Amino acid sequence: xxxxxxxxxxxxxxxxxxxxxxxxxxxxxxAARGLEKEVNVITTGCFGLCALxxxxxxxPEGSFYSMVKIDDIPEIVEEHLLxxxxxTRLLYQETVVEDTIKSxxxxxxxxxxxxxxxxxxxxxxxxxxxxxxxxxxxxxxxxVLTEMTPTEVIETILASGLRGRGGAGxxxxxxxxxxxxxxxxQKYVCCNADEGDPGAFMDRSILEGDPHALLEAMAIAGYAIxxxxxxxxxxxxxxIAVNRLQIAIDQAHEYGLLGNNIxxxxxxxxxxxxxxxxxxxxxxxxxxxxxxxxxRGEPRPRPPFPxxxxxxxxxxxxxxxxxxxxxxRIILLGADWFNSIGTEKSKGTKVFALGGKxxxxxxxEVPMGTTLRTIVEEIGGGIPNGKKFKAAQTGGxxxxxxPPQHLDIPIDYDNLLAIGSMMGSGGLIVMDETTCMVDxxxxxxxxxxxxxxxxxxxxxxxxxxxxxxxxxxxxGQGTLExxxxxxxxxxxxxxxxxxxxGQTAPxxxxxxxxxxxxxxxxxxxxxKCVAGVCKDLLEFSIIKDKCFGCSMCARQCPAGAITVTDxxxxxxxxxxxEIDTAKCVKCGACLPTCKFGxxxxx
Amino acid sequence: MKSLAELQAxxxxxxxxLNMRHENPNAIRVxxxxxxxxxxxxxxxxxxxxTEEVAKRNLQDVTITQTGCIGICQFEPVVEIExxxxxxxxxxxxxxxxxxxxVNDHIVNxxxxxxxxIGAYK
Numbered sequence: 001x002x003x004x005x006x007x008x009x010x011x012x013x014x015x016x017x018x019x020x021x022x023x024x025x026x027x028x029x030x031a032a033r034g035l036e037k038e039v040n041v042i043t044t045g046c047f048g049l050c051a052l053x054x055x056x057x058x059x060p061e062g063s064f065y066s067m068v069k070i071d072d073i074p075e076i077v078e079e080h081l082l083x084x085x086x087x088t089r090l091l092y093q094e095t096v097v098e099d100t101i102k103s104x105x106x107x108x109x110x111x112x113x114x115x116x117x118x119x120x121x122x123x124x125x126x127x128x129x130x131x132x133x134x135x136x137x138x139x140x141x142x143x144v145l146t147e148m149t150p151t152e153v154i155e156t157i158l159a160s161g162l163r164g165r166g167g168a169g170x171x172x173x174x175x176x177x178x179x180x181x182x183x184x185x186q187k188y189v190c191c192n193a194d195e196g197d198p199g200a201f202m203d204r205s206i207l208e209g210d211p212h213a214l215l216e217a218m219a220i221a222g223y224a225i226x227x228x229x230x231x232x233x234x235x236x237x238x239x240i241a242v243n244r245l246q247i248a249i250d251q252a253h254e255y256g257l258l259g260n261n262i263x264x265x266x267x268x269x270x271x272x273x274x275x276x277x278x279x280x281x282x283x284x285x286x287x288x289x290x291x292x293x294x295x296r297g298e299p300r301p302r303p304p305f306p307x308x309x310x311x312x313x314x315x316x317x318x319x320x321x322x323x324x325x326x327x328x329r330i331i332l333l334g335a336d337w338f339n340s341i342g343t344e345k346s347k348g349t350k351v352f353a354l355g356g357k358x359x360x361x362x363x364x365e366v367p368m369g370t371t372l373r374t375i376v377e378e379i380g381g382g383i384p385n386g387k388k389f390k391a392a393q394t395g396g397x398x399x400x401x402x403p404p405q406h407l408d409i410p411i412d413y414d415n416l417l418a419i420g421s422m423m424g425s426g427g428l429i430v431m432d433e434t435t436c437m438v439d440x441x442x443x444x445x446x447x448x449x450x451x452x453x454x455x456x457x458x459x460x461x462x463x464x465x466x467x468x469x470x471x472x473x474x475x476g477q478g479t480l481e482x483x484x485x486x487x488x489x490x491x492x493x494x495x496x497x498x499x500x501x502g503q504t505a506p507x508x509x510x511x512x513x514x515x516x517x518x519x520x521x522x523x524x525x526x527x528k529c530v531a532g533v534c535k536d537l538l539e540f541s542i543i544k545d546k547c548f549g550c551s552m553c554a555r556q557c558p559a560g561a562i563t564v565t566d567x568x569x570x571x572x573x574x575x576x577x578e579i580d581t582a583k584c585v586k587c588g589a590c591l592p593t594c595k596f597g598x599x600x601x602x
Numbered sequence: 603m604k605s606l607a608e609l610q611a612x613x614x615x616x617x618x619x620l621n622m623r624h625e626n627p628n629a630i631r632v633x634x635x636x637x638x639x640x641x642x643x644x645x646x647x648x649x650x651x652x653t654e655e656v657a658k659r660n661l662q663d664v665t666i667t668q669t670g671c672i673g674i675c676q677f678e679p680v681v682e683i684e685x686x687x688x689x690x691x692x693x694x695x696x697x698x699x700x701x702x703x704x705v706n707d708h709i710v711n712x713x714x715x716x717x718x719x720i721g722a723y724k
Contacts, residue, residue: 001618001619001653001656002619002653003650003653003666004667005623038650038653059622059623060622060666060667061667062625082636083638083641084634084637084668084669084670085637085670103625104625105625123620124620130612130615130616131616131620133612133613134613134619134620136613138603138609255612256603256604257603263603263606263609264604264605
């Protein structure tokens with residue numbers, strides 16, 4: 001028994017800022033002071049507050065150290081672990097209130113969160129099955145196998161109102177019911193862990209922080225629909241997740257929680273990993289299954305739906321990681337408990353990956369119906385540098401932008417659709433006034449053009465043409481007719497594409513056209529980009545009367561476009577400089593060098 | 603895994619370690635003074651004895667934590683026990699041998715071991 005637990009985040013975010021070296025150093029320092037039998041160092045999954053990583057939490061005190069450096073470790077060990085004096089200097093400063101320390105759960109970032117899917121992330125060691133079991137892990141599987149019929153399991157999931165967390169929000173219980181109703185010699189349970197939206201990383205976080213939750217839920221699903229084999233389709237770009245999943249599968253086998261005759265019943269279930277090469281289209285269900293079969297990941301027309309003919313032409317269910325992560329809790333605590341959280345048509349919680357122009361980048365899990373304002377301003381800590389909120393992008397390349405006038409809408413599946421965006425997998429990118437909406441639409445479209453599999457014409461050619469038009473507009477070569485043509489093309493692509501990728505690809509364009517049409521018109525008519533992003537519409541110049549002739553900018557200019565003039569402003573001692581717009585590459589390197597505000601962009 | 607009982611056994615064993623990772627407002631807190639004076643007087647074996655004893659008895663709602671010097675260095679090792687809703691009790695000149703009695707009498711049975719408290723020395 002240890003007297004103290006030191007939890008170090010081993011998620012991808014903190015790992016990339018050397019948290020694993022921190023673990024090593026901690027162990028070394030602890031051993032040097034002979035505390036290794038008293039203090040346990042645990043590598044956990046993501047705490048969610050990625051902006052403050054690497055994160056180290058010490059229990060039982062609950063001290064939350066943020067942005068820890070390797071050099072800080074001796075002090076933490078000596079002062080805190082040896083002498084019991086918390087190193088206040090290194091604490092997350094919001095937890096320090098006038099010399100006392102406030103609970104992490106009372107900080108703005110965590111107070112409004114309700115963690116169901118992320119319940120064990122940052123709490124347990126994901127590589128130890130015992131710790132998962134200690135958090136009631138596999139109890140739900142035990143319950144369904146010994147006390148419930150498959151129909152009762154499906155009824156419970158139906159009654160809970162759980163909807164797919166991967167994007168479209170299809171009721172999970174219904175999916176299971178369809179698959180259960182189809183007779184076949186073999187059925188499959190698949191998990192979509194091919195998280196492809198740029199900026200979304202909640203699935204990775206669950207895989208890294210709580211892999212057993214997924215395995216348990218897949219086994220429950222297997223029991224419910226009558227399948228004995230599961231596949232997790234996970235992208236190879238998630239090495240930590242793949243590694244921990246494999247460890248989890250091996251441990252579950254060792255304990256007999258996967259394999260034959262689980263809990264002494266007739267139920268047998270196994271899970272295998274399939275690594276994807278990170279194609280966005282493989283997040284689409286039919287493509288994903290084709291890819292698992294070892295073929296090229298391309299979609300096929302539906303029907304038949306996977307519940308009828310899925311993987312290897314057998315009835316299959318496919319759910320997203322976050323969806324599965326909710327299942328064990330629903331089984332243990334009941335449908336009514338889950339049902340009581342959220343809005344009328346969207347139950348439970350949703351994890352959002354907060355990114356972009358926001359103070360607290362990270363993962364937040366909030367009840368459905370939380371307003372965007374709460375997420376951005378309270379949990380996310382607002383927008384840095386005193387800038388103004390311009391829009392939030394949800395749903396990644398398939399979603400749309402939400403302008404300030406909709407900040408108070410309770411977020412759920414239906415409300416987001418109504419305002420022209422979608423839940424998607426939960427990416428939430430915050431943009432301030434320095435973001436150009438045309439440029440954002442172009443960014444997402446570039447992504448979908450790259451990722452279009454090419455099987456159907458509307459998506460392959462349509463998105464490419466759309467991107468070309470956007471490109472012209474950002475270069476100042478657009479026309480007003482072009483904007484109308486774009487809109488028409490968007491609808492054509494949406495209506496005619498084969499799969500979800502093409503059907504949603506125009507959304508970023510449509511929603512920015514809807515809410516920020518003025519900005520498009522400015523690009524076309526005034527040839528101006530107010531956000532100062534589109535390079536071709538920018539011009540840098542020096543206000544000569546403000547220039548002291550210090551030459552700082554000229555020395556920074558990589559293109560040699562800044563030269564001295566023979567004009568000396570009144571009251572200044574040296575002649576002013578000027579920018580040759582023909583030579584200027586618009587890199588903006590000169591801007592921060594000027595201490596007198598003489599250089600302007602516009 | 604052949605039965606629910608087997609799962610339960612693993613859970614009970616692993617749970618104790620994880621209990622520490624929740625901030626539990628109802629927990630009984632054992633605070634061991636671990637400043638230089640406390641450590642010099644032998645607070646570390648006392649702290650470890652508490653940890654062992656609590657683990658041995660499988661007590662769920664007890665957290666053992668360190669604290670700094672409370673200013674009565676001549677009485678170290680000092681241990682304070684806070685039971686929610688009750689007055690704080692301060693034990694002084696603690697030894698690992700005294701720990702079992704304090705855990706048994708005070709934490710489990712709620713009878714303060716008066717002869718070890720600061721009152722007995724004043």
